[in-house]
Amino acid sequence: MLCGMQAHDGPLTRLRKSHEQSVLDLLRKHGPLSRAELGAHSGLSRTTLYDIVAGLVEGGTVVASTPPAEVRRRGRPVEKLSLNPQAGEAIGIDFARRAVHVSAVNVAHEMLGSASEAHPPDLTWTQRTDIAQRLLGSLGGPARGSRGGPLRLGSLSAIGVGIVGPIAEGARAPGPEPLAALLRERFGVPVLVDNNTRLAALAEAVWGAACDGGDVVYLRLSHGVGGGLVVGGSLHRGTDGMSGEFGHITVDARGAPCECGGTGCLETVASLDAVLARYRSAGGSAPDVPAFLDAAAAGDRTARSVLERVGRDVGRVLAAVCNAIGPGVLVVGGELAQAGPALVEPVERALHAHVMPRVRDRVHVRLATLGEAGSALGGIALVLHESPLLSRYPPPVAQEHA
């Protein structure tokens, strides 16, 4: 069907292209969908949709497959449609404070691989980009280039990058120089940059703990305390990129000074350093966070009591956010979330005490499921959702075949 396009499209062709674009956009954002799901999302009539899909499958842009028998429910297998996995990959890179994480996914939402490497703090962007390139080279999917040389990414690919700190303009901005320029030069593809905690929120919404829908509040308890909001399936960035700053909601107006310049922010009591410091000042002994978590898991009463206290403050902040926004799902991630129920239970108790009673039974905390790969996967989700390049997908195949 695509082959029939004219160089100068008439209105009929434009209308068809617009329908095709809707279908392709949906598959790019959601991954594999059944025809019924495509129909519900696109609003196209059954006849139009089947015709459009047939054309896209015939042209090879879209592929159809049935899930393996063992994962199927009863009845006839439902065919799923997805973008042709060979049409391109998206790469996600998370430049965390002391580590680089990379992931690669193709446009059919198939995971190609993830890799991570810790590094000393204060590396230059060039050094960190070298690490990212080496890690990408080690992955199966996109590792078509020679080590050290530029990767030969598919022509449709883009890179989504997470970095520490606020990104005022959101993903459509060129990103903080010189990082974006460096990456564009190195990989020869468009680069979208956003805050890495926000990207972790998007990833949990698309592939992780919150993938079953609804608006998402994501809180990360790590060296810093931050978060992200996903509203209507998209990142909510806020004015000047200042949304999701749950770590700087005040929990004690007479509390400790915070790095942000404020006082008694959640971060001053719930960051990893703050938690360790409280544990030690209560007589506990742990050289680092894993040791503290081990102690808590082993039933150390001091560690449990510290988590109880932290959980109460976290729950109060989440309750305030719930009352303000009314999210569908609350997700807690970051290293401290590995404490599991010892943290989540006090969080939920405080949450339920302070959230509107009408929604108390409905509001639960889920643990993040994507771990340290979350932000890199979020970079990919950003590319699949927002890349201006991919939104013009498919490329001018028509001309080639004409």
Next chain:
Amino acid sequence: MLCGMQAHDGPLTRLRKSHEQSVLDLLRKHGPLSRAELGAHSGLSRTTLYDIVAGLVEGGTVVASTPPAEVRRRGRPVEKLSLNPQAGEAIGIDFARRAVHVSAVNVAHEMLGSASEAHPPDLTWTQRTDIAQRLLGSLGGPARGSRGGPLRLGSLSAIGVGIVGPIAEGARAPGPEPLAALLRERFGVPVLVDNNTRLAALAEAVWGAACDGGDVVYLRLSHGVGGGLVVGGSLHRGTDGMSGEFGHITVDARGAPCECGGTGCLETVASLDAVLARYRSAGGSAPDVPAFLDAAAAGDRTARSVLERVGRDVGRVLAAVCNAIGPGVLVVGGELAQAGPALVEPVERALHAHVMPRVRDRVHVRLATLGEAGSALGGIALVLHESPLLSRYPPPVAQEHA
């Protein structure tokens, strides 16, 4: 142009209709726009837009006008386009606890009138609807019917209704019966129902203190304390309609029990009753809220100190909401907002102490500008933004002319 439509439209006509619909939707939502503004919002090319607009003006669906000389800036007057004001009116009704407010606006966003009537609490919906109908009959624009009989509203009209309490399903739900059914029967037009505080938020975003754009956090300090969020120009309702519940964010975990079942909610310290009670317990004497506000305005130190304390709690809650959402504008309304700077200054002090320092200079509180008409106007905004009927506008004029 519309006259040329066929009964069974071909793709060309459908494409043109889709462009026309974009233009009409924009004019319906935004009110009068210049061609340049229409172009920026619609994304249509200059040529296409001028052609579409010419057709709509020729058919009488859209009218062009230039603003009066005295409000113009220098240079050539810019022609504004709007929907034909005769094409229909939208009616807003706010059923507050002890009053009914009505407003009428035509589809060109011209205000036709507003009216209010206080009533005893606990009237039936029928009694309150009688009041609304009488008030609407007293307005110039829609008062085409005889008093007491059904109003003969234009065929395009719909009614947006605000009521007290949460509306789980949002405006597209049939609304709480029997009110929605009663109104539909009485007026013979579609009825959209939403929470009246949320509608006041939407009205401030469209016509009031926040009409210059950005996401809006609206807080109403009245007999209850509530609010609303406008995100990306639309009401953000939250799961089960539970967003904007700023009055139930905890300000003191050891505070007074709240009507909601919680403890120490903002409403327990910032509702009108709570403020009066605090004033009296501090030795002040005021029979009602206006007397309290008069005392504060006259410099009564006890009243000022009460407002200082309330303002601090309000500011803290707004800071938490700001850190979570990153809104563009904060608006405070309700009777207590009439205290003006005596309230706003302590609110801003607390807000600035608890919001992320990076945005401190940018975050200011504005007073609501629409007063008691706000929720009724919000009902109208809801109709203009979301009515499924109006989204099919224009009606089948084509067939009539064919």
